[in-house]
Amino acid sequence: MDTPKYAHYQVHQPQAGNYAGGSIPPKKPRKTRTSNGNGNGGFGRKAATAVSLAVIFGLVAGVVFQGVNMAADKLGVNSNSSSTQVEKTQTLTETEDSTDSSSSDSAVKNIVAESGTVAGVAQATMSSIVAITSVSVQEIPSFFGYGTRQYQSAGSGSGIIVGENDDELLIATNNHVVSGATTLTVCFAGSDVVGAEEETQAMASSSDSSFSGNTGSEGDADVENAVSAKIKGTDEENDLAVIAVEKSDIPEETMKEIKIAQLGxxxxxxxxxxxxxxxxxxxxxxxxxxxxxxxxxxxxxxxxxxxxxxxxxxxxxxxxxxxxxxxxxxxxxxxxxxxxxxxxxxxxxxxxxxxxxxxPILEELMNRETRDKVEDSSKVGYMGIKAADLTTEAIQMYNMPAGAFLTEVTEGGAADKAGIKKGDIIVKLDGQKVSGKDDLVSKLQYYESGETIEVVIARADSGEYKEQTVEVTLGSKPASDN
The missing domain is CATH 2.40.10.10 (Trypsin-like serine proteases)
Incomplete structure (x- = not known):
C-alpha cells in the first residue's frame, strides 16, 4: 500500500495570469431642481427668498453636522484618536436585516442577504482575506558537488485579517507560509497580485528593504496596494502564525474597504x-x-x-x-x-x-511584541548551547515533551548561568513554543545579546519530565563560532 502524500499548499513561482480587481459602484443620479412657477417679483419676494435661504442654510448645516458625527461614530473614528478602526465582516443573518435599497451598493447587499448562497458568503467575507508573498533563502548543492550555494525563493500563500491594535493590522496564516521568510508582503482584496513575487524578490535583493504603498521597481510589475509585513509570532507545532502590517503603510482607500473576519x-x-x-x-x-x-x-x-x-x-x-x-x-x-x-x-x-x-493560539500570538530580525549577526542573542531534534519514537517511548533537546551546555555561557543543563529540553522561548532545534535557532534571530528573556525547560525528575521557567540573559556569539 502506498504511503499517503499530503502536501502543504503554498505555491512557489506561479505563472503569470489575469486577476480582476474590484468594481466601481455606479454613481447616484443627480437630483433635478423644480421651481414653483410663481412669476411675481419685487422686494417682498426677494426678502422672502433671502429669509427662506437663511433657514434652509441653517437646516442643511445642522443636518450635515449631525450626519458627519453619525458617520464618524459608525466608522469608529474619534477626533482624539490617532488610529483608524477597522469594521468586522457581518454574518449573513446580520446583513439580511441591514439591506439599504437607497444605497448605490444595494445590488451587492441584496446578494449578501441571500443567506446560504456561495455568492453571499464571498461578497460578505472577501474583504477580510489577503494574499501573502514571501521570499526565503534556500541552499542547494553546488554544481560540482562541493559545498552549497544560496538562492532566493519566492512563494505565495493566503491570510485572514483577524484583529488590530492601535498601529497594526493583524493577519492569521500558516506557519509554513512565512517560515524562513526574509521578506513578506501582503496584497488586500481588489488588488492585482500578479507580479507580487517578482516585486517581493526585488525588495529582498535591495539594500534598502523599506517598502510601502504602490511601488514598482524597474522591470518589475507594479503591485497595487502591496505592503510590507512582519512576523508577529509563530507556532510551528500547530502550523499557525500571525503577521502584522503597519496601518500607516496601507492606502486610505484600502483601509475603507478591508474588514476583520468573523470567527465562528x-x-x-x-x-x-x-x-x-x-x-x-x-x-x-x-x-x-x-x-x-x-x-x-x-x-x-x-x-x-x-x-x-x-x-x-x-x-x-x-x-x-x-x-x-x-x-x-x-x-x-x-x-x-x-x-x-x-x-x-x-x-x-x-x-x-x-x-x-x-x-486561543492566535490570540496569544496577536498579543506578542512585533520584532525585527537582528541584521547584524554579531549582535544576535547567544545561549551557549547545542541542541538536537527529538524523534517521534523517543517522545512516545520516554514521554518526552516536544522541543529542542540540549546535547551540550557551554560552561559560563548564558544558559549555564541561568541553571540550564545538558539533557534539558527547551519547550518555550519568551512565551513561544519551541518545536525543535531549527525552530529555536530561528526564534533567537529576533533577540539581541544583552536581552533577558524567559525560557521554559523540561527536566527529567524520577523518570518524569517537569517544566520550570528560568530567566536567561543572552550573550554574544564567540568569534571562534563565527
Missing amino acids: SSDDLVVGEQVVAIGNALGYGQSVTSGWVSALNRDISTEDSEASGLIQTDAAINPGNSGGALLNMKGEVIGINAAKYADSQVEGMGYAIPISKAE
Missing part, C-alpha cells in the same frame, strides 16, 4: 455541511471554491510535520490556498486551510485547522 465555531460542524474556501490560489489573487465537510478529526503527516483533528473538505484547495479561510454559510471562519492529499489519483481531500483549536 468549528465545534458544531457536522459531516455534510456546506463550506466555502477563499484564498490566493496559484498566486493569482483571491478565488472562491465550495464543497462540503467530508470528515472531521482527521490526522495527517506532511513532509515536515504532523497534524491532528483537522477538518476534511472536498472544496478545492490549490497551491496558494494555505492560510486562507474555510467558511460556513453564515460567512464565519470555521477553519484555516493548510494542506491537501496530493496524488494524481485522488481528488477533493483538503484539510483545514479547526478555528476553535486555532483561536
